[in-house]
Amino acid sequence: MNDLFLTVLAGLQIGAIYAMLALGLTLIFGTLGVVNFAHGALYVIAIYAAVQVAINVDFTVALIVVPLFLFVVGVVFERGVIRFFYDRPHTDQILVTFGLAIVVEEVAKWLFGANNIPFPRPDWGDGVIIFYGPGAVIPPVPVFQEAPQLWLPFIDGFVTFDYWRIILIGVTIVAVSVLFYLLQFTRFGLIVRAGMRDSDMVQFLGINIARRFAMVVGLGAAIAGVAGLFGGPILGVTPDQGMKLLVPSFLVVVIGGMGSLAGAVLAAVIIGLSLAFTADNPDIQAVIIYLIAVVVLLFRPRGLLGRKGVFE
């Protein structure tokens, strides 16, 4: 049981990063129809911004500054690059954003080197969390005594897990909820959702879609910023992070259904869990994500939760 519990936690945490990146990707795709291969590059900008602020100022400051900064980066990115590609073939969009991703990676390498920059975690997030069951005796190690503890009925004895990763899962849940709230209950969200269904019609109604488009990219980038803030201390701060996350998070979007936010979250969880549960078997783990993608695309081409008619 302990084993299962820890594996599920590990899976959720792996899925959390994918979920946050895939959400941004699918949001931008759904609204703007642009396949943004530079989304990984936004994540790279986020981790470097986060680690610089965290080391030189404070992580708490980074908590506010980094998502805002990424929002601005996203808006500039849309106004400066993407908008010139709305009328271009999707292939061009993919290629130009892919080219930019290379440029960002190389600039990051130029400025900060190819090696990892240690990303110290704030005191409130450091250490482990202890899950304990009935009758557990936690050893009198100071680190354990100070660590947050949670009673769960099904745990045999006690288990430890990285506290930061639990925070990451929580942050992801919050980020997803905030995003859904924004889209479901605000005027901005109404327009964005309408735009996802039919951008021509929204434009026809005289709504300034351009400004909203910039906001959408900004929003997607800001989520990548949050992912970088909380993912950086785990996955490391190297220039190639973006490229490493690009293909899996893109597959998550496709598996979930392009343009489907709920689908992206669902697919991220599925991918995360399947990676965690195949950890003991590298042969299967290496192909599992592609296997899922192939099966889904062959039997349900529009993805798990993709809506019919919109992206079909």
Next chain:
Amino acid sequence: MSTTSDDRSAGGIAAPAGDRGGILEVFKREPVALAAFTIVIFSMPLWIPVLGGYEGLATLIVIWGIFVLGFDILLGFTGYLSFGHAAFFGGAAYVTGFMYRDVSDNVIVAFVASQVGTLILAVVIGLLAMRRTGIYFSILTLAFAEMLFAAALSIFAPLTGGYDGMTRLQEPNLFGVKMDGLTIFYIAAAMLAIGYAMALRLRNSPFGVMLRAIKENPMRLEYTGINVWRYKMAAFIISAHYAGVAGFLMVTYEPYVATKFLHWSTSGEVVIMSVIGGVGTLVGPIIGAGFVLYFQNVVQAVIGEQWRLILGLVFVFVVAFLPGGFVDLARMVWKATGNRLRARRHNVPDMELTETKYGTEERLR
């Protein structure tokens, strides 16, 4: 170079003689284009050192030229963007490597084996991936190629040498003639010339017209009595074989199989080469391949550590401002110098995000 004379004929069948250039013109030009192409390729060892290149680079360009040429048959003609062409390049490379290491050092044996391997792969992947169009096709091909890559590194690692690649190959030879230096270059160049001639023939035959029609409107084609599925599969398999031949030549030239041959970055490189050169023009992608390889191997040494940054910027620039690639640039220059040419842009075909191009009728299903 033969660029301008050749891409002119890209329209395939044009008007009957008289109107505007047209059919006769094209057919007069096909042998000319082929001859010019062959001369340029075969003389590469003579002129590439002038540009700071070297013999090995010429061989590389020719091999990758075959690869991108086949890719252009699929993307440029049929409009299917494969993100997984590395599967055929790398697959054939591994089969070739396996033959050289464990079976025979004879290039003919390896060639046959590698092409059989490519055919099997192409049929299996094609049967599954070709059911989908647009971006879903791209993702499926990517997924299959990556599965193959992952398998080569894990399940088949004892056979493939895993991440380190396949080493300890015997020196390939053709009944005692070693495959090195200019020998392999001329063999590869001959294969490229043959491949180019075949591609030209295909394009200017009814078959090529059908492939272009698939790109334009597959439903209309089906309801004109054409078996669209078979044409698509044929294009896919032919395209895969070009990649397979390139993979075979790569290992014959360098008796070593790198895992990168199967990696998605190899598929990506082919896309980059095609786009930089000009999709759908046959020569364009080959020029693109030449440019990228020249940049990676020669300009790199001049620029030093930041060469990839510069290459990325060049790439962004070309995609943004030269949607038709270098061939478009040549065409623009040609036009600017007062030559009137029918302006048919060979832009990258749109990769449909929609599942099908079928019109309103299809929705009823």
Next chain:
Amino acid sequence: MTMTKKGASRRSVLRGSAALAGTALVTPHFFVKNAWAQGECATVGNFPVEGPTVTFGFNVPMTGAYADEGADQLRALQLAQKHINEGGGILATLQPLALTGQGVLGKQVVHVTGDTQTNPDAARQSARRMIERDGVIMFCGGSSSATAVTRQYLAQEMGIVYMHGLTHANETTGVDRRRYGFRQFFNTHMTGLALGPILANEYGGDRAAFHLTADYNWGHSMSGSIKDATEAQGWNTVGNIATPLGATDYSQFLVSVLNSDADVLILNHYGNDMVNSVTQAVQFGMRDLQKNGRDVQIVVPLYSRLMARGAGDNVEGVFGTTNWNWTKDNPGALAFVSAFEEEYGFPPSQAAHTAYVQCILYANACEMAGTFYAPEVIRTLEGMTYSGDGYDSESLYRAEDHQSFHDILVVRGKAPSARTSEFDLLQIVDTVPRSVVEYPIDTFPGELGEYCPA
């Protein structure tokens, strides 16, 4: 005919054209290489060297995960070039020494660079460019065994000596050993021999070890060596999971470790893999955990100062081995470190050291042999004993497998408070003498191949 302008360096053009003389329209026939041939082989690489300079190829990763190591190697190689041409550095300490500080055999050394991209295929292509276009007589550098092995085969084919950079897999001088390749760096087997006894001494003789192993040749080689060495000390290996090369998240693997009853975690990772796995192991509380009544320990068999820096404070107390460290205080090390610091303002890494020594050793061997003719240079290096290369005692280039044997350092990560600078990350626990790690030649099978290239 531009191709033959440089004349002598166009070996394969000539050979190819001979084969195709009947068919090719224009073939360069101006030179017949045999006219210069010396000794047993018809043609050897880019020999002879014409003109007042000789070209070395510096073939290091400039892009990709090991770009920083590559950059440090490049610095060291340029420094070596400077010392060969102008004197200085370990020319003051190296014995036997034939170099005079005025180039090699009366020629000034110039260099060309190439990017291996930490990718075997790209490495081979860039090495080939150096050989074919730039006419290098030797190339040097690199930061992974995969790139090292593939270029070593190319070196043999082309008749160009390759002085390895950082390559730690046994295969390089084991089953894949080549006559034209030389490795100064140590290997996983030597790491095991050096580390095993010290681990047993430190942590006790009855530990249960769990391995996380990067899923490629070096990783498995490393894991096997450590397993053998620790089990010989009475340890028990309770698990081994292969992790994908370049993985970023190790939580799913660490969970398996947590669930086992292992009390030592061995991370057979290098580069960013090592940075990530060691960091995340600490994040999971492995260093604070107790199992079987003992503190859980983490071991990183192959250390690199550059990588340790990436892992920050997490390497504190973690054991490992390294080929060399800048804090060594023998005359050779001091000469090299001070020259490097003077030039660049910070101390060199072990990657820099091996590249530097390799380059100078090659030049020295040419000077000793009195020729650039590769078979003679190779014979000079084979079986050579030398000192003053940064180690306390004498080193040896073994003739049978081209593996260099020298002292090896067992180190552990320093606590942040104990560091004197941002480069002072590793504390030398023990300098394991050459005699301990010098394993018999029949440990690994392999054939070096011929002195004549093929």
Next chain:
Amino acid sequence: MATGANGAAQDRDDILQVNGVSKRFGGLQALGDVNLTVARSSIHAIIGPNGAGKSTLLNVMIGLIEADEGEVVFDGTPLRGVSPHNIIQRGIARVFQTPQIFPGMTLLENVAIAGFSKRDGQFTVNPHQSLKRSEVMDEASAILRRVGLGGKVAEDAGHLSRGDKRRLELGVCLAAHPKLLLLDEPTAGMARHDTNKTIDLLKEIADTGVTKVVIEHDMHVVFSLAERITVLAQGRIIADGKPDEVRGDPKVREAYLGGEH
């Protein structure tokens, strides 16, 4: 199937028989027990208010939509399970409601594709075949002249007006030398002058023995062309007969007046 054998035996002058075809889309009965025969070499019109199921019926005939029940027999062979391109190869051609052409190709290429389809069958790889001065190309340009597009052979089809696209599609269909031509509103969007030209063209084609089934709203077209008229309403046939009979049928008037007009 009994109906199939029965239908084939019934009247050998019928080129097409629709036997008891039904089709549902969700809750909507698009076609309900439709029985229809089309006589060889005739012009047969199908009319009815919007949403009556006319296009669906044509789609069933060419295999674009599979019927829930019933079958379509063409020239004595049932078409169930036959793939669309094979149905077309047997001699049916279809002009769609929204013109379906190859927009990025020249008019000549558009028509030539159908010519190759007729000549080479559904699939062939024969790179030696030349496009040059082949009989297919000659015929294609003749057909383009015939449909009134002779001056635009080298233009990209995508740039044509809607009416011209319709004509081009007709040309594509003619090049396949069909036995049966299905036309879905061939004159929609055309000016009266062009409509008349099209009527003349269709009559001319009929004289060559090609059977035609036409869906049309324009009663002028219907009554100047059709030899027989079938009226569909809500997926069912409410009248079937010669133009004069249908014109006087009260059920038809009711369907139209009670429906839309």
